[in-house]
Amino acid sequence: MTTSRPSGGRRTLVAFHAHPDDEALLTAGTMAKAAAAGHRVVLVLATNGDLGLTDSATRARDLGAQRLAEARRSADELGVARVEWLGYADSGMGPELYADPPGRTRFVRAPVAEAAQRLAVLLREESADVLLSYDARGGYGHRDHVRVHEVAAAAARLAGTPRVLEATIPRDLLAAAVRLSARVYRYPPEFDIEGFCSAFSARRDITHRIDVLRFAAAKRAAMRAHASQALADGADRTLAAFLRIPRPAYDLIFGREWFRNPAHPAGAGVARDIFAGLP
Secondary structure, three states: OHHHOOOOOOOEEEEEEOOOOHHHHHOHHHHHHHHHOOOEEEEEEEEOOOOOOOOHHHHOOOHHHHHHHHHHHHHHHHOOOEEEEEEEEOOOOOOOOOOOOOOOOEHHHOOHHHHHHHHHHHHHHHOOOEEEEEOOOHHHHOHHHHHHHHHHHHHHHHHOOOEEEEEEOEHHHHHHHHHHHOOOOOOOOOOOHHHHHOOOEOHHHOOEEEEOHHHHHHHHHHHHHOHHHHOOOOOOOHHHHHHHOOHHHHHHHHOEEEEEOOOOOOOOOOEOOOOOOOO
16 A cells, blocks of 8 residues: 555545444455555544444443444554544334434435535545445445445545545355355344345456455454444354454455445556555
């Protein structure tokens, strides 16, 4: 990442995520790598994750506040300079869209233009060079993730942010990993293996592949910071399973991160630096 760093200056990376813990799963290595290279890294969360899956004892407390606190601990592990919450509530992932909580709007109900303006204010304040968001499918289709894609694209246009990179995973690689792990790990009943295997992006659409092997420990620490999301009543959570993977295997699995740049020049090779080519 240091190859395109302006002389005497630094770049600013803004990572925009739907919920606390999404940053740990999808972009933590890239964020830690940028911070270690001297760039400014900012984490923006659309929602407080108040509908996250957890155990009943944890849910009895203020889950949204807990999850925001966990995100700040995760950010500390990654070297993030600033954490902001846009003020929206989690829209949930089931068939039912719950009523708005007092004083908050479920993110998916917020007008895209309104949310984009909130994000654009931050992008301008930070003079952001790169904005991380999600692909058009929202990865695995969560409605808040799809809305992040829509809001990020609109905000980047408003703020004049030079580059938007959509965090994703090569679909064929993910499918192979999920099907292999299903032989030894019992996924919860609500986990749709076949649906997940058709999620994210085709390999041909990947424009950036970032080596984050040196930052796998920071990524693991960021995951561990989201303790509420590793808890469940009488069941296992995917995050907890990730944290049980032995370090050598964990580093191999999580040592790369992938992005799609909608403006990537046709025919250009896969980039290894999120800042390469920026003016």
